[in-house]
Every structure is written in structure tokens, then in C-alpha cells.
Amino acid sequence: MPVLVALALTAGGVGYYVWTAMLPSPDGSPAPVVEADATASIEASNPGPRAVRDCDDCPEVVTVPAGSFLMGSAADDPAAAPEEQPQHQVTIAAPFAIGRTEVTFAEWIACVADGGCNGYRPPHEGWGGGPRPVINISWHDAENYVEWLARKTGKPYRLPTEAEWEYATRAGTTTAYWWGNDIGHNLANxxxxxxxxxxxxxxxxxxxRANVFGLFDVHGNVWEWVEDCWQPDYKAASTQGLPPNSRRGCSKRTLRGGSWDNSPDLLRSAARLWGQADGRDNSIGFRVALTLPATDDAAAGR
Incomplete structure (x- = not known):
């Protein structure tokens, strides 16, 4: 499946390059080199679509191709929770762009410096800002950021839908994590x-490591807000992955991905949680999405 994804992206004219990251550990030493375990028979550095940014301080985004996938957990999955069922097929009809990483403190502060984000400066708990994911962010805070980003760039930035998030996280896989069914060692936080x-x-x-679509930290580090209002299961889920009643002003919004403070079961691709839309926590951040212009082929239904 990853080979098919790569071919689809190449056919669309997207270039490739290899990302490597040696960022500092909390004690200032280089981050340990990630070694694939027995459950992850993939290269230590994955190729992925080329990342772009629309301004010097904007998040980098990568393009994810259109496609279909099974969302949620299978009925016979021993790790499945009721909110992850029923498993259902979802079609992502058009390519979209999504943040290569979670939005960082540096990117958030750029918004504040430009008069956006209501001037809110979230605390970093003494862990440092800069390249770390911005935390203590409510869903409304995240919306303020993507609205500022849309104004600054003139492009339709937004939060990803829940279906887009899971589709991009899985990157063509059906396992618990994009690298396999076991959490492995030193593959996430x-x-x-x-x-x-x-x-x-x-x-x-x-x-x-990034997944095949070039996305980092989709499992762990911080929970990520998505656009959708919280639904307790998928009984009324859209087959197109559209968020139901997302603009109705619901008080509960959906979180995906798990965090530094969670056990591995909450990092699974299918795992989901809710939070109060105005709630802030040091385990919650977000990544951006971007609606792409329709292509001639998409408009013609090809």
C-alpha cells in the first residue's frame, strides 16, 4: 500500500525528498536515533511528499491524495472501544493539505505578534517553546489560529476533519499505528x-519518523483538535468524512492522536476522545489543514 501511495503522488507530479531530524532531548543532548523494531519493517527515514509553507512563519503542509479507507475499529479488534465503531468506509474525494507537524510555539507566537490569536500566550510549563508543539490550547484557540492564517495567506486554512485526520494518519495502513500493531520502542512520545x-x-x-504521507507525531506528543463536534459512535457517520453539525456551536469537540501522558492504546489510529471546546490542557495542541483548489480532473469527475 505505501508503494501505491507513492506512485499516486508521483503521478500527480509531487516531488520527494528524505527528512531527517536530530532535535535536542530535554537535557540538551541529541535525540536518540530511532531504530525500527520487529513490528516496523520500514526504513529509518521515510520518503514523503514535499512540504511547503505559505509564509515565513506559516506551518509547513503536505498534500495528501484522495482515496478511500476503513475508518474506526473492526468489531473483532480486542482493543476497540465503542466510540470507534461501527467501522465504515470513507471516501476522501479530493486531495487536501495538512500540517507536516503539530503547530509549534514559534508559529503560534508569530500569530500573536501579528495581532492575531486574541493575543493569547499559552504557558509552556517550563518545557520550552520554539519547536515544541503549542499546548494549553482550546478548540476555540485553534480556530482563532486557522482564521488568522487564512486571512494572512488568503487561502482556506482550517482544522482537519476527523476523517481526514485518520486517513492521513493511517497513510494506507490498517494496523493500530502506521508502523504496525505494536507500539515498539522510541517511535513516539x-x-x-x-x-x-x-x-x-x-x-x-x-x-x-514521519509516516508515508510525510506527517510527524500523529501518534502521541499531544492530542490534536479536529473540526468535528463529538459524536459518541459512528452510527450516523458520513461516508464522505464530512463533520456533522460542525458549525452549530457544540460544546464538545473531538481530539485525536493521544499524548505524552497517555498509554499506547490511546495513540492508536482509531482512538478518539472529546474535550470541552473551551478547555485547555498541557496535553492538547493541533495541526492545520488546507482546502486545495479543485483540479480540472476533479471537476470533471475523473
Whole structure:
């Protein structure tokens, strides 16, 4: 499946390059080199689509191709929770762009410096800002950021839908994590993940390997807000992955991905949680999405 994804992207004219990241650990030493375990028979550095940014201080985004996938957990999955079912097929009809990493403190402060984000300066808990994911962010804060980004760039930035998030995270896989069914060692930041930051604090973004779509930290580090109002299950889920009633002003919004302070089961691609839309926590951040212009082929239904 990753080979098919790569071919689809190449056919669309997207270039490739290899990302490598050696960001500092909390003690200032280089981050340990990630080694694939028995469950992850993939290269230590993944190729992925080329990342672009629309301004010097904007987040980098990568383009994710259109496609279909099974969202949620299978009925016979022993790790499945009721909110992850029923598993259902979703079609992402058009390519979209999504943040290569979670939005960082540096990117958030650029918004504040430009008069956006209501001037809010979230605390970093003494862990440092800069390249670490911005935390203590509510869903409304995240919306303020993407609205500022849309004004600054003139492009339709937004939060990803829940379906887009899972589709981009899975990157063509059907396993618990994009690298396999076991959490492995030093592949993410969580409780018992084997990283230098486990259960202590956030890691700088891109401290671990990217998936085939070129996305970092989709498992662990911080929970990520998505556009959708919280739904307790998928019984009424859209087959196009559209968020139901997302603009109705619901008080509960959906979170995906797990965090530095969670056990591995909450980092699974299918795992989901809710938070109060106005709630802030040091385990919550977000990444951006961008609606892309329709292509001639898409408009013609090809």
C-alpha cells in the first residue's frame, strides 16, 4: 500500500525528498536515533511528499491524495472501544493539505505578534517553546489560529476533519499505528513508548519518523483538535468524512492522536476522545489543514 501511495503522488507530479531530524532531548543532548523494531519493517527515514509553507512563519503542509479507507475499529479488534465503531468506509474525494507537524510555539507566537490569536500566550510549563508543539490550547484557540492564517495567506486554512485526520494518519495502513500493531520502542512520545520524553513533557516536533504521507507525531506528543463536534459512535457517520453539525456551536469537540501522558492504546489510529471546546490542557495542541483548489480532473469527475 505505501508503494501505491507513492506512485499516486508521483503521478500527480509531487516531488520527494528524505527528512531527517536530530532535535535536542530535554537535557540538551541529541535525540536518540530511532531504530525500527520487529513490528516496523520500514526504513529509518521515510520518503514523503514535499512540504511547503505559505509564509515565513506559516506551518509547513503536505498534500495528501484522495482515496478511500476503513475508518474506526473492526468489531473483532480486542482493543476497540465503542466510540470507534461501527467501522465504515470513507471516501476522501479530493486531495487536501495538512500540517507536516503539530503547530509549534514559534508559529503560534508569530500569530500573536501579528495581532492575531486574541493575543493569547499559552504557558509552556517550563518545557520550552520554539519547536515544541503549542499546548494549553482550546478548540476555540485553534480556530482563532486557522482564521488568522487564512486571512494572512488568503487561502482556506482550517482544522482537519476527523476523517481526514485518520486517513492521513493511517497513510494506507490498517494496523493500530502506521508502523504496525505494536507500539515498539522510541517511535513516539507516550507512557512506555521508550522515548526521552515519556510521561514527562512534550518532545520537539519531528523528533520521530514521519509516516508515508510525510506527517510527524500523529501518534502521541499531544492530542490534536479536529473540526468535528463529538459524536459518541459512528452510527450516523458520513461516508464522505464530512463533520456533522460542525458549525452549530457544540460544546464538545473531538481530539485525536493521544499524548505524552497517555498509554499506547490511546495513540492508536482509531482512538478518539472529546474535550470541552473551551478547555485547555498541557496535553492538547493541533495541526492545520488546507482546502486545495479543485483540479480540472476533479471537476470533471475523473
Amino acid at each position: 507516550c507512557k512506555t513508548c521508550g522515548s526521552a520524553w515519556d510521561e514527562q513533557q512534550t518532545a520537539p516536533v519531528a523528533s520521530f
